[in-house]
Amino acid sequence: MFPNPVPPWIPHPAMSAITPTRAEDYPEWYQQVIKAADLAETSDVRGCMVIKPWGYAIWENIQRRLDAMFKATGHENAYFPLFIPMSFLEKEAEHVEGFAKECAVVTHHRLEPDPEGGLRPAPGSKLEEPLIVRPTSETIIGATFARWVQSYRDLPILINQWANVVRWEMRTRMFLRTAEFLWQEGHTVHATSEEAQEETRQMLEVYADFAENTMAMPVIKGRKTAGERFPGAVDTLSIEAMMQDRKALQAGTSHFLGQNFAKAQEIKFQAESGELTYGWTTSWGVSTRLVGGLIMTHADDDGMVIPPKLAPAHVAILPIYRNDDERAEVLKYCDSLKAELEAQTFDGAPVRVKLDDRDIRGGDKKWQWVKRGVPFRAEVGPRDVKGDAVFLSRRDVDGKGKGTPRGEFVGTIASALEEMQQGLFDRAAKLRDEATCEIDTMEEFEKYFAEDAPGGLAYCHFVDGPEMEAKLKAMKLTARCIPLEGKPEKGKCIFTGGESQQRGIFARAY
Amino acid sequence: MFPNPVPPWIPHPAMSAITPTRAEDYPEWYQQVIKAADLAETSDVRGCMVIKPWGYAIWENIQRRLDAMFKATGHENAYFPLFIPMSFLEKEAEHVEGFAKECAVVTHHRLEPDPEGGLRPAPGSKLEEPLIVRPTSETIIGATFARWVQSYRDLPILINQWANVVRWEMRTRMFLRTAEFLWQEGHTVHATSEEAQEETRQMLEVYADFAENTMAMPVIKGRKTAGERFPGAVDTLSIEAMMQDRKALQAGTSHFLGQNFAKAQEIKFQAESGELTYGWTTSWGVSTRLVGGLIMTHADDDGMVIPPKLAPAHVAILPIYRNDDERAEVLKYCDSLKAELEAQTFDGAPVRVKLDDRDIRGGDKKWQWVKRGVPFRAEVGPRDVKGDAVFLSRRDVDGKGKGTPRGEFVGTIASALEEMQQGLFDRAAKLRDEATCEIDTMEEFEKYFAEDAPGGLAYCHFVDGPEMEAKLKAMKLTARCIPLEGKPEKGKCIFTGGESQQRGIFARAY
Structure with a gap:
């Protein structure tokens, strides 16, 4: 349940397309946005979702950009x-511990x-030996890599896989936590620890760049505490975002696996010196969870809001008419408008335009596109045709829209999309920054995360270990990460009173 | 085993990169090409393969084109x-019969x-109810569609899925038949039988267009006989290609499912008339099997040959040098050559160039690219730099290559790729046509498909039914299809003597 009274950062419209609103019931609002925007639905298989065309098109755009x-x-x-094969899981002790319970x-x-x-x-x-769905x-x-790697000349091996994976989660939520999900998993082998650590860091930078510049979702790059590490990893880096309800979302992880998996899987190579030695491996991944992150970062009480760079359509042209004569005239205008818009370039490719000429009520048509979160809607009726204009709305700012000369609309669409992309990032960054603070005592910490308080991201001194973990667990909080860009700073751990060299970030989390 | 003596359509070089050659042992040659070209390898899981980067890049190109x-x-x-869920399979009687035995x-x-x-x-x-991996x-x-369809206004539903599927095949062969494979499956619902049949036919045309114009693989479009239909389908259309060993390969199928699945899954809608009625559905798919088809259509005794439109790289530039001075000079030349080539357009996109500057023996480097089947190799040594030239080989025709002025090479690369694409198609079509005949008696049929005969595609009169099926099975032959573009022609079934209205195609098949 979302804290009441309604926090000031959540606009609360008199009427909204989504019931309940964020302020009324945030988790249910999330499900309703997914439904209203036609992104996904639950399936007949426990914990698995159906990703509908509009949701899948967003995922395809995510894939295309990341793949490049x-x-x-x-x-x-x-x-x-x-x-x-079941026996493969057994080879890495922490790994099997982490995954055997839900597969x-x-x-x-x-x-x-x-x-x-x-x-x-x-x-x-x-089967003689049971098989686990990965x-x-x-x-x-x-x-496989153990067969590919013989000599230092074969390194590095830099591989990515786009795939489905299955984790038998007991409590699922669409996009955020589903039994089956889609993801990419990078897997690399290197000759030295340094190279592998550099790769781990490089891929975290790729994820952070993608999250901020494509998803318009500000993130913090950090290192996980021991309790939050990937099973079998030496070091797990992550990007952490903050959602509108001030809970954190882990949006991508990059693991330095040391020689743990190389030893378990016998990935050995002959070094230049002639010595036979184990490789150093990494793995890194992001998943359809990112779509959940997009929703909770940008959507509002009217439905989805898609950052232009990931929108399946940038502009929806909505013809409005009352009879066949008007229809012919309006559609002709819309067709040529579409062509003109598609001749414009945004983000290195033609502007994507959807002309919705379905014969349904204009109001219904408009609201479908509002709920689906298309960045710009251009309504065109006979009066607009006469005036050589459109009635234009930008999804994140103009609730009502305004008459705009056609030439101006076409001429500025590319920069308007850029502005919206930046605007979404700025809005999210402002919310995140307003909900971030440094906390130096347990009392303050408890107050900040009290049930009726909005919460947020707390930067605190800490000593990693079971004592901290236990206290966090009791409060239903988690250590999100130790920021990579944080300054060393001496202090006292708020959980144990021990000496601390740097602040970590603590929050409620998805 | 391939028929001996070596049939005339298979060139038999004195030395070849692949052992055995096609003539020596065709099935083993196929496995060795896959290995030599780095396309795939067997995995630690029975029947599942690992698709290696060069093989996966071909699949990505197939995906990209088909998706568009x-x-x-x-x-x-x-x-x-x-x-x-297991109970879902039970709902369509033929379907469960077709898939329950291997899942x-x-x-x-x-x-x-x-x-x-x-x-x-x-x-x-x-689990209370077992789950089947699709x-x-x-x-x-x-x-799912049963939930999406309420009214005729919701139709047609036109959906495609890119996915992995699992069929527990007992005898597997890489790409052609593996327990897990990658594919796309289209699924559509229509308001009328006619519309659904039109969709079935349209997607077959898409597959045929793709096979011929992108894969350079000639195909015959046809209708399956009753025994070869998809389990649960009313009608199965397919494209059939002929491989270099004169065996047929089913390369894509498009099924008209009538109302069978709509009834099993309760896909009902309210027609314009108000009546509640079942939808008409189709499904259609192609898979990573297409990569197997590419290999067996185009590869030769030196390894893979990739049609330019699907090649991950169109040109491999291979610098050759003996010392650091030469290296610097040659690489500089190669870099600018690469940029010039990439400024050329083939098939609507920049020419794809791979500059292989690995420090390994020139001969090894050359043979790797021969075996991988890159369309053009441009070797560049100090002498070529002085002469402003390259030593150029086109994979399918010039075994030895020839000195070519740089300007000529760059200026004609696009048309040369077009020519190669067409040349591969023409060569395959010629082989197919030479190995095709009309057969009117059982005696001739038995002779044509005798163990020591090359075989091919036989067009024969037939009456579909158990008698024909039994005779074909005994001869290890199959009815491939009834060609859609065949002319009606009266005749006598060679299997039963019954009246026949059209010829069907019979062949050994993968």
């Missing part, structure tokens, strides 16, 4: 098996009629 | 669950330590 960034940093795509296990390879009716797994088709692919990819 | 064609015909991408069954959702050592599926985590998604997508 991965390739520009020297990575190649490949594809590895969906299944992992889909394949035990048979045939169905047969059940004497009691229906079907059953055929007892005669039981929850992440370090083990199976590592086993 | 699907969108141009009005389809949108979406994503549906990996898992299908991966998930029965548990947790592992726990086995008292006897290692791990085991936790008995307490047994072998195809008609049933789970149909259940």
Whole structure:
């Protein structure tokens, strides 16, 4: 439940398209935005969602951009098996601990009629060794890399995979936490620890760049505390964003795996010196969770708001008419307007325009596009045609819209999209900054995160360890990260009173 | 085993990069090309392959092109669950018959330590209803469509999914038949039978266009006989190609499902008349099998040959030098050559150039690119730099290559790629046509498909039914299709002597 009274950073319209509003019930508002914007829906399979075309188109745009960034940093795509032999998981002790408790296990390879009716797994088709549907692919990819790597000349190996993975989560929420999700997982092998650490850091920078400059979502780059590390990693870096309800969202992770997986999977190579040595590996990933991050960063009480760089359509042209004569005239105008807009360039490609000529009520049509979060809506009726204009609304600022000369609209669409992209980032950064503070005592900390307080991101001195973890757990809080760009600063841990060299970030989290 | 003596259509070089050659052992040659060209390898999971970067890059190019064609015909991408509840399969009788015998069954959702050592599926985590890893998604997508369709206004629904699927094949071969494979599956719902049949036909045309104009692989469009139909379909259309060993490959299928799945999944809508009626559905798909088709259509005894439109790189520039001075001079020349080539346009995009500056032996470098099938290799040594030239080889025709002035090379690369694309198609079409004939008696048919005969595609009169199926099965032959563009022609079925109205195509097949 969202804290009451309504915090000042959440506009509270008299009427809104989404029920409930953010202030009334934030978690339910989130589900309703997904429904109203046609992004996804629950499926007939527990914990799995159906990603609908509008939601999938956003994911495709995320993929396209990230894929280009991965390739520009020297990575190649490949594809590895969906299944992992159970024995592979056992090889890395922390890894199995982390994933064995929630995974889909394949035990048979045939169905047969059940004497009691229906079907059953055929007892005669039981697998000698069960297979796990990959929850992440370090083990199976590592086993492959062990064959690829012989000599230092084979390194580095820089691979990315776009794939589906399954983690049997008990409490799921669309996009944020689903049993099956789509993601990319980078996996690399290097000759030295330094190179692998540099790769880990480089990919975190790629994620941060993408989050801020493409998703318009400000993030903090940091290092995870021991309790929050990826199972089997030496070091986990992450980008952390803050949502509108002031809870943190881990939006991407990059792991330095040291030689842990190389040893478990026998990734060995002959160094230039002739010595046989283990490789140093990394892995890094982002997932469809990013779509959840987009929603909770930008959407409002009228529905979705999509940053222009990721919008499947930048402009929706909405023709309005009362009869066939008007229809012909208006559509002709809209067709040529569409062509003119598509001749404009935004973000290195033509402006994307959707002309919605469905024969439905103008008001319904308008609200569908509001809820779907298209950056600009251009309504065109017979009067606009006469005046050589459109009735233009920018999704994040103009609730009502305004008459705009056609030439002005076409001539400024590219810069208007840039402005909106920047505007969304600025708005999110302002909210995040307003909800961030330094806290130096436990009393203050408890007050800041009290149930009826808005909360936010608290920068506190800390000593990593079980005592801190226990206190955080009791308060339903988590250590988000130790900021990479934080200054060293001496202080006292608010949890234990111990000596601290740097502040960490603490928050409620998704 | 390939028929001996070596048939005339297979060039038999004195020395070749691939052992064995096609003539010596075609199936083994196929595996060795995949290995030599770095396309894929077997994995640690039975029947699943690892698609390596060069092979995956070809698949990405296939995806990109097909995806644009699907969108141009009005389809949108979406994503549906990996898992299908067992009871969903049961709803369509033929469908379950077709897929229940070879599927991966998930029965548990947790592992726990086995008292006897290692791990085991936790008995307490047994699922109430087993889940099937999708072998195809008609049933789970149909259940979703049932929610999306209420009224005729919601139709047509035109959806495509890019996904992995699993069929527990007992005899696998890389790309052609693997337990897990990558594919796209289109699924559509229409208000009338005619519309659905038109969609089925339209997507077959898209596949044929893609196969011929992008893959340079000639295909025959046809209708499957009853025994070869997709389980649950009313009608299955396919494109059939012929490989270099004269065996047929089904390269894509498009199914008219009638109301079978709509009835099983309750896809109902209110027609304009007010009546409640079942929808008409289609599904259509192509898979990573296409990469196998590319190999067996174009590769030769030196390795892979990739049609330019699908090649991850069009030109490999191979600098050759003996010392650091030469290296600097040659690399400078190569860098500017690369930039000039990349300024050229082929197939609507910049020419793709790979400059291979690895410090390895020139001969090894050259042979790697030959085996990988890059369309053009440009070797550049100090002498070429002085002469402002390159030593140029086109993969499918010039074994040895020839000195070519740089200006000529750059100025003609686009047309040379076009020529190669067309040349590969023409060569394949010629082989196919030479290996095609009309056969009117069983005696001739048996002779044509005798073990020591080359075989090919036989156009024969037939009467579809169990008698024909039994005779074909005994001869290890299959009915490939009834060509859509065949002329009606009266004749006698060579299997049964019955009256026939049209010839069908018969062949050995993958």
